[in-house]
Amino acid sequence: xxxxxxxxxxxxxxxxxxxxxxxxxxxxxxxxxxxxxxxxxxxxxxxxxxxxxxxxxxxxxxxxxxxxxxxxxxxxxxxxxxxxxxxxxxxxxxxxxxxxxxxxxxxxxxxxxxxxxxxxxxxxxxxxxxxxxxxxxxxxxxxxxxxxxxxxxxxxxxxxxxxxxxxxxxxxxxxxxxxxxxxxxxxxxxxxxxxxxxxxxxxxxxxxxxxxxxxxxxxxxxxxxxxxxxxxxxxxxxxxxxxxxxxxxxxxxxxxxxxxxxxxxxxxxxxxxxxxxxxxxxxxxxxxxxxxxx
Amino acid sequence: xxxxxxxxxxxxxxxxxxxxxxxxxxxxxxxxxxxxxxxxxxxxxxxxxxxxxxxxxxxxxxxxxxxxxxxxxxxxxxxxxxxxxxxxxxxxxxxxxxxxxxxxxxxxxxxxxxxxxxxxxxxxxxxxxxxxxxxxxxxxxxxxxxxxxxxxxxxxxxxxxxxxxxxxxxxxxxxxxxxxxxxxxxxxxxxxxxxxxxxxxxxxxxxxxxxxxxxxxxxxxxxxxxxxxxxxxxxxxxxxxxxxxxxxxxxxxxxxxxxxxxxxxxxxxxxxxxxxxxxxxxxxx
Numbered sequence: 001x002x003x004x005x006x007x008x009x010x011x012x013x014x015x016x017x018x019x020x021x022x023x024x025x026x027x028x029x030x031x032x033x034x035x036x037x038x039x040x041x042x043x044x045x046x047x048x049x050x051x052x053x054x055x056x057x058x059x060x061x062x063x064x065x066x067x068x069x070x071x072x073x074x075x076x077x078x079x080x081x082x083x084x085x086x087x088x089x090x091x092x093x094x095x096x097x098x099x100x101x102x103x104x105x106x107x108x109x110x111x112x113x114x115x116x117x118x119x120x121x122x123x124x125x126x127x128x129x130x131x132x133x134x135x136x137x138x139x140x141x142x143x144x145x146x147x148x149x150x151x152x153x154x155x156x157x158x159x160x161x162x163x164x165x166x167x168x169x170x171x172x173x174x175x176x177x178x179x180x181x182x183x184x185x186x187x188x189x190x191x192x193x194x195x196x197x198x199x200x201x202x203x204x205x206x207x208x209x210x211x212x213x214x215x216x217x218x219x220x221x222x223x224x225x226x227x228x229x230x231x232x233x234x235x236x237x238x239x240x241x242x243x244x245x246x247x248x249x250x251x252x253x254x255x256x257x258x259x260x261x262x263x264x265x266x267x268x269x270x271x272x273x274x275x276x277x278x279x280x281x282x283x284x285x286x287x288x289x290x291x292x293x294x
Numbered sequence: 295x296x297x298x299x300x301x302x303x304x305x306x307x308x309x310x311x312x313x314x315x316x317x318x319x320x321x322x323x324x325x326x327x328x329x330x331x332x333x334x335x336x337x338x339x340x341x342x343x344x345x346x347x348x349x350x351x352x353x354x355x356x357x358x359x360x361x362x363x364x365x366x367x368x369x370x371x372x373x374x375x376x377x378x379x380x381x382x383x384x385x386x387x388x389x390x391x392x393x394x395x396x397x398x399x400x401x402x403x404x405x406x407x408x409x410x411x412x413x414x415x416x417x418x419x420x421x422x423x424x425x426x427x428x429x430x431x432x433x434x435x436x437x438x439x440x441x442x443x444x445x446x447x448x449x450x451x452x453x454x455x456x457x458x459x460x461x462x463x464x465x466x467x468x469x470x471x472x473x474x475x476x477x478x479x480x481x482x483x484x485x486x487x488x489x490x491x492x493x494x495x496x497x498x499x500x501x502x503x504x505x506x507x508x509x510x511x512x513x514x515x516x517x518x519x520x521x522x523x524x525x526x527x528x529x530x531x532x533x534x535x536x537x538x539x540x541x542x543x544x545x546x547x548x549x550x551x552x553x554x555x556x557x558x559x560x561x562x563x564x565x566x567x568x569x570x571x572x573x574x575x576x577x578x579x
Contacts, residue, residue: 080338085353088329199491200478202445203438206489224483229328229358230558236483247329250351284341286348 031070032062073292078276079259080286086273089251091225092234094266103267108181108221109255111188114138114146117155119164123204130159130211133242137216140249141256144219156191157218159211161198168193177201179214181221187263192218212242220255258291320568321362324559327355362572364555371573379526379544380551381566386520389563394479394518397486397556399430403440409499412508415539416444419509422540428553429516442490444508450495451476469533471510471522474498479515485560490515506536513545517552 032055033041046063053064081089095105116134118127131148138146149155158167166172168180174195182191194214201207216222216233224236231237233248244252254260261272279285331351338348370377385391402420404413423431434440452459453472467473474495481487492511498504510530514522524531529544541549561569 077343080348080350082336082350082353084329084355085331085351088353200480201489202443202491203440205438206441209488226483226560227327229326230484231328235326237486238482238488246331250331280338280340284339286338286340286343 031065031068032057033065035061035063038063070290071292073290074258075288075290076258077286077288078280079254079257080277080280081254085250085254088225088228088247089254090266090269091227092222092251093220093255094269095221095223101266103270104265106187106263106265107255107269108183108187108189109262110144110219111186112156112190113144114157115149115155116146116157116159117149117152119158119160119167121161121164121198122159123207126204126208126211129208130215133212134215137219137244137252140253141219142253143256143258157194158192159194159196161196161207163198168195171195177210177214179218181218189218189221194218209238209241213238216242216244216248216252219252222251258289261289262291321565321572322357322359324565325357325359325361326558327357330354330356358558361558365569365573366576368554368569368573370551370554371570372577376547376551377570379524380548381563383519383521383524383531383548384517384552385563385566388520391520391563392485393552393557393561393566394481394485394487395553395556396429396488396516397484398441398488399432400442400490400516401440402431402433402442402444403435403437404433405443405445407446407496408444408494412499412505415505416508416512418539419541420512423549424546426546426549426553428556429549431516441488442492444492444494446496446499447493448496450474450497451493452495468501468503468507471507471514473507474501475507475511477511477515479518484558486556487518506530506538509538513541517548 035046035054038046050063053066055062055064090101093107095102097105114134116131127148131146134146138144146157152158152167160167162175171178171180171193175197177194177196177200179192179194181189183189194211196207196210198207201210222234225234226236228235228247232245233242234251261268264272276287279287331353333351334349335352336350338350340346340348370380384393404416417433420431420433423429437443452474453476454467454470459467462470474497476493477490478493479487479490492508492515494504494508510522513530522531523533524544526532526542526544527535528542529535529548530538530542531545532542535542559565
């Protein structure tokens with residue numbers, strides 16, 4: 001199955017695919033949309049003929065879309081998480097502005113698989129152990145994989161040290177270690193550079209540790225949350241080696257789950273959860289997200 | 295009259311309780327929250343897409359109140375002399391300074407470019423440190439094991455600005471520990487240090503103050519102190535003390551208090567003051 005899928009927000013239009021429980025695109029499917037959303041989407045007056053296609057479900061008026069052809073894709077049931085988990089997830093996946101989460105900030109994620117290129121000066125031991133660590137983390141994410149490549153042109157994740165060829169000109173004057181991330185208008189990360197200052201991290205053990213930190217952070221432009229317990233990577237309390245806790249892994253897995261809408265800003269994320277949770281609570285309906293194949 | 299006294303007593307008691315409670319509450323705001331995920335421990339009833347039950351996880355959070363237990367016997371707060379000196383050394387006049395600590399072993403490596411007599415002198419100095427709880431310092435000959443590097447730079451390094459360099463006399467500058475030495479460090483988001491580099495200007499290696507200044511910078515770096523002088527003649531940071539081979543008695547006390555506990559939360563001047571007040575309430579001072 002083509003993993004390159006784009007997100008189509010089914011939520012907003014409340015399409016419900018019936019007659020089929022299959023997750024794949026079904027042929028005999030009837031699409032319904034709420035009257036309110038029909039007006040918003042199609043912006044044309046409804047005729048008396050249209051009203052023949054009205055269906056009443058749980059006090060909602062739904063319009064059957066007769067000629068609607070949905071693009072090929074995959075429908076994924078909403079992944080429920082409790083509010084305690086969502087609060088901590090939001091604090092890590094979205095950005096802060098002036099001590100409060102920025103409603104307009106967007107979550108970033110990798111759509112394509114990660115292809116890592118190491119500059120020549122990166123130590124063999126560091127390369128080997130970094131890849132082992134990264135593969136182990138990524139193996140827990142269904143929709144992502146990682147590999148090492150030998151040619152820089154085949155890569156989308158470049159690791160180099162100060163003094164090496166400057167792969168990202170925007171980091172030319174950086175004297176500290178950092179990463180630089182590129183994403184598209186869907187908030188999909190498509191290129192990343194890590195530049196490490198080997199004078200500060202003066203042996204392979206220290207460099208490896210720092211690179212592991214950047215790797216986890218770069219899986220989603222994640223922020224540390226200083227309020228969570230120091231056992232967790234996402235607390236930012238790392239001192240020795242990185243061991244991901246259940247919470248850390250769950251946050252990464254959830255970030256890459258297609259049971260949530262991807263690449264949204266915080267405001268949309270919260271609105272979606274509110275609507276989906278209300279549907280669950282009031283109507284006991286588990287809605288789905290439809291992700292179109294690219 | 296009795297009733298008036300009773301009322302006054304009641305008001306004082308309420309005030310004391312409120313004050314004490316609010317101070318501990320202030321500190322509780324800084325405590326970390328642990329999140330535990332209980333897998334498949336909750337059930338949601340679903341009608342659509344099909345009548346079923348969906349099993350979901352449950353996240354439970356708890357606040358680590360044990361992080362304040364150390365305050366019960368944090369006797370720095372009952373020693374006004376050392377408390378005053380400690381505050382001045384660590385925070386200076388800057389209330390935004392945050393206490394930084396090493397939470398793991400400090401493993402020192404000396405760059406081979408440093409002259410042997412200097413290395414040997416520094417080794418004697420570091421090895422003379424007494425046992426200090428929560429502060430483990432050792433020296434290694436293998437750079438790959440180290441997290442604290444002493445190295446030489448062929449280019450001159452300084453922590454001073456151009457203006458400061460031109461404003462002070464050579465004698466004044468030589469007494470400033472960071473005149474030709476700099477200290478770079480990395481810490482985590484919990485203000486714990488995990489790597490340090492102490493860089494010495496090559497041109498300074500022959501200076502008669504090199505050893506004193508290196509020892510001072512190393513000592514200050516363990517405290518991440520804002521100050522670099524101390525008005526106590528048992529400290530290596532006392533202006534008149536020169537040519538010391540070991541830490542002074544005052545310095546050991548400072549390190550012992552600094553590492554008495556590894557803070558699990560951010561401690562700046564305000565939090566430190568709240569801790570002090572809370573300690574005093576606990577001990578009815």
